[in-house]
Amino acid sequence: MAEPRISVVVPCYNLGPYLAEAVDSVLAQTFTDFDILIVDDGSTDAATRAILDGFSRPKTRVLRSENRGLPGAKNLGMRETAGELICMLDADDLLEPQMLARSVATLDAAPSIAFASHWLRTFGDEQWEWTPASCEFPALLDMNTVNGSALVRRPAIEAIGGFDETFLDGCEDWDLWITMVERGFPGTIIPEFLFRYRRRLDSMSRVMMEDKHLVIKYSFQILQKAKYHVVEP
Numbered sequence: 001m002a003e004p005r006i007s008v009v010v011p012c013y014n015l016g017p018y019l020a021e022a023v024d025s026v027l028a029q030t031f032t033d034f035d036i037l038i039v040d041d042g043s044t045d046a047a048t049r050a051i052l053d054g055f056s057r058p059k060t061r062v063l064r065s066e067n068r069g070l071p072g073a074k075n076l077g078m079r080e081t082a083g084e085l086i087c088m089l090d091a092d093d094l095l096e097p098q099m100l101a102r103s104v105a106t107l108d109a110a111p112s113i114a115f116a117s118h119w120l121r122t123f124g125d126e127q128w129e130w131t132p133a134s135c136e137f138p139a140l141l142d143m144n145t146v147n148g149s150a151l152v153r154r155p156a157i158e159a160i161g162g163f164d165e166t167f168l169d170g171c172e173d174w175d176l177w178i179t180m181v182e183r184g185f186p187g188t189i190i191p192e193f194l195f196r197y198r199r200r201l202d203s204m205s206r207v208m209m210e211d212k213h214l215v216i217k218y219s220f221q222i223l224q225k226a227k228y229h230v231v232e233p
Contacts, residue, residue: 003082003083003084004083005033005034005084005104006033006034006035006083006084006085006086006087006100006104006151007034007035007037007077007081007083007154008034008035008036008086008087008088009074009081009086009087010022010023010026010036010037010038010039010077010090010091011039011041011073011074011090012039012040012041012043012048013042013043013067013070013073014044014045014048015091015092016045016047016048016050016052016091017048017051020051020055021094022090022092022093022094023057023060025097025196026100027057027058027059027060029095029097029098029100030097030098030100030101031100031104034059034087034100035059035061035083036059036060036061037077037080038052038062038063038091039063039065039074039076039077039080040062040064041067041069041072042066063076063080069165070167070172071162071163071164071165071167071172072163074088074162074163074172075163078154078157078158083154084153084154085103085107085153085154086152086154087100087149087150087151088148088149089149090198093196093197094123094196095195095196096193096194096195096196099149099194100151102116102118102190102192102194103150103190103194106188107151112186113187114153114157114180114185114186114187115151115152115153115156115180115188116151116152116187117132117135117146117187117188117189117190118150118190118192118194119132119189119190119192119193119194119195120147120193120194120195120196120197122196122197122198122199123196123197123198123199124199125199130197131191132145133189134189135177135186135187135188136181136186137182140181141178144171144174144177146177146189147195147197148173149195150187152187153185156185157180159183159185160180160183162176163175164176164179
């Protein structure tokens with residue numbers, strides 16, 4: 001039996017109440033050659049554990065694990081799937097129905113491109129739009145212009161060793177994209193709203209951004225790893 005073209009990895013830590021909506025947004029895709037792996041990253045919330053115990057959707061399986069942190073859960077999900085293209089989807093976010101189709105078409109049209117990102121709209125506690133223009137240096141060094149659910153070629157992400165598992169509080173995806181571009185695996189941004197990003201008061205990204213020490217720590221760590229520091233005028 002042939003492996004699916006895309007593997008969608010959904011790390012989940014205590015986010016069970018949002019999980020069905022996230023998975024259903026994948027099942028609603030117009031591109032249908034995919035499988036879904038939910039990685040339970042050692043959830044401690046009783047409601048989440050109960051939801052995962054009985055979770056059942058087409059093309060979907062659940063993998064239980066001890067708590068590894070988000071980058072470790074993502075790496076585990078990659079090791080346990082086989083699709084040539086990988087999409088990481090946080091358990092509380094949503095894909096727009098054309099996201100996979102548009103991303104696959106973009107990568108198929110440009111074999112030299114390693115990943116395809118997109119624009120997004122937020123929902124939940126905040127509503128705004130995010131329309132980055134470039135995922136090349138120096139723009140990518142200034143801020144993370146790539147969505148964490150960008151579709152990426154498996155050989156490219158495996159070539160750089162996957163996610164750095166020391167980024168336990170966030171920024172693991174920003175570090176990944178910088179490392180990929182620095183190693184010669186460029187990406188592109190599709191100028192379409194293909195993703196819905198849930199904003200929660202207790203989300204990892206918001207907690208991290210409100211802690212100045214973590215922001216400084218991870219920003220410095222990311223830039224230390226990047227080789228492109230200066231762009232000639």
